[in-house]
Amino acid sequence: MYPLLFRAVLSRFDPEFAHHAGMAVIRVLGAPPFSWATRALTKPDPSLQVQALGLTFSSPFGIAAGFDKNAVGVRGLAALGFGHVEVGTVTAIPQDGNPKPRLFRLIADRAVINRMGFNNEGADAAARRLARLRRGAPDTVIGVNIGKSRVVDVENATADYVASATRLAPLADYLAVNVSSPNTPGLRGLQAVETLAPLLRAVRAASGETPLLVKIAPDLSDEEIVAIANLAVDEGLAGIIAHNTTVSRDGLTTDAATVAQIGAGGLSGAPLKERSLQVLRLVRSAVPEEFCVIAVGGVETPSDVQERLEAGATLVQGYTAFLYRGPFWGREINRGLVAR
Template sequence: MHRLLFLLEPEKAHGLALEALSLWSGCGPLLEVPARLFRVEDPGLRVDALGLTFPNPLGLAAGMDKDARALPAWWALGFGFAEVGTLTPRPQEGNPRPRLFRLPEDRALINRMGFNNRGAEEAAGRLRAFRARGLPFPVGVNLGKNRDTPLERAFEDYLLALKALEPHGDYFVLNVSSPNTPGLRALQEGPFLDELLARLRPATPKPLLLKLSPDLSFTALDEALSLAKKHGLQGLVAVNTTLAREGLRSPLAREAGGLSGRPLKGRALEVLRHLAGGAEGMVLISVGGIETPQDAWERLKAGASLVQAYTGFVYGGPFFPRRLLKGLLRIMEAEGVGTLQDLRR
């Protein structure tokens, strides 16, 4: 089935897969049967972070399930947590199609989706229903602004989305780094970011994190880190997609949008290592080019408490989480590490 989806146009394949997973998510207790096939349950993989307990460190990155349609299925497939969104206060269509491209030669994707979603209120209703049935893993909520909202009023959109979703998420991520909403990345700059964090931090007692671009200089990363600390944010998600195109082989490499997957691996690790040097007391979630158990282990050793995957899952298929986590346990055994908690002590 996974290979058949690659015969379809990427966004159509994504839609069909999400529809199937959404239907599967409505199966209730029946999810527990296939979960035994997919999930890797081992106390050594548990991570305590952000005041939450994660059954394993591998999360589904934002963008895959924007509208929180398939949360129980992500748990059944083996993820230790899922991040939904990006969600905006008002529904929006996003950018014109085609807007999602596979680059199989590079094990990469390019997307210029543009925060297409059904809006915060609808997602809140779905999250409420899933919560009522019970969710066995943490759920993060990724927040953004509507395309037509001016930058000087961006904080209003983040506040509106947060207000609608705050009762239903375990942690919240401010997405100020997508390259597909005009001007959005300016929110990573000092004055904009300072005001945004000042407005948002008091709005929830739950963990608030900031998602950063891989295209920022080390100086800009340091400034963002400093402001995150100043306003008491609990963590950073590093990194978002990139506009860089070096070394790509695919004929689709020139498509506009954010690049994700294997080509981002080196820069994502570089940014993580840089941030880890000054992020004492903060939780770092590493995302970008994670495909193998060794990739995950490298990020965890470099200072990440948790990792996320999107493109690796697209190419790796439904057994991707199981393969990665089984491999991670083998590496831990070889390295003499009993639990992932030992890495953070």
């Protein structure tokens, strides 16, 4: 039903407008009495609970960063059955992001290209919303993904991340350091081990007891991925999120001229499935069994989630397929996992 509605109606709207419209509906679903009815339809089966990061996740499947940048839809996403919501990316300084248009559908590939550029209202605004959420005590785990403010030079990135961590870590169930978005100039250069080590050390010190993870790019070499995994363990991080969007355009069904016209940005969705599994297996092979590995990229179906879990993922995240599979995607995943 939903795929037909998407192709006939929703695909005609600008992708960013459609996202904001969808988020408005999600926010409504998170408020009583709508949340009561929604939860009755979508609540994960107790058998799906996962213990990780010292927390209890109602399902191994959650929403990746980028969907709810400003922590406005957490209650609705929880009501829709997602076991955790990673909000952000949040920057210390509010920013508008890149010029529009900056979000593009590749419908034939069940994929999206974005160059949003960390558009968000900043760490103070996110902290105020998270504080209100904490008073309401939603039963979903809330992660916070932090990134570098665009106006801050790369040389001063550590202090910028520390400012966000200091403000947000006390309100987060876990904190994720994003050094892997392709849409902020110079950001991916922070993944070099010699640069990343002091950054993670400083952010971990600022995060206190809040579990700290780092989110990596799929475009790193295998050797670089293993090196970062080893670094994360050595620096006492709680986990790794593997992975962010890719700058690759290999293997797309959409014609090359259309893709070229879209231009720069990170690709997400179904085309990342193979590389996502490769990166997951690399990371898992390099870290201890108890180390949390969150797999993201190319996840669409319950079998995709199960495949990630069997390959060593502690938890799994998705985002792009929400666009193509509709609001009950979380329920579809959870019910499929129980059935398997």
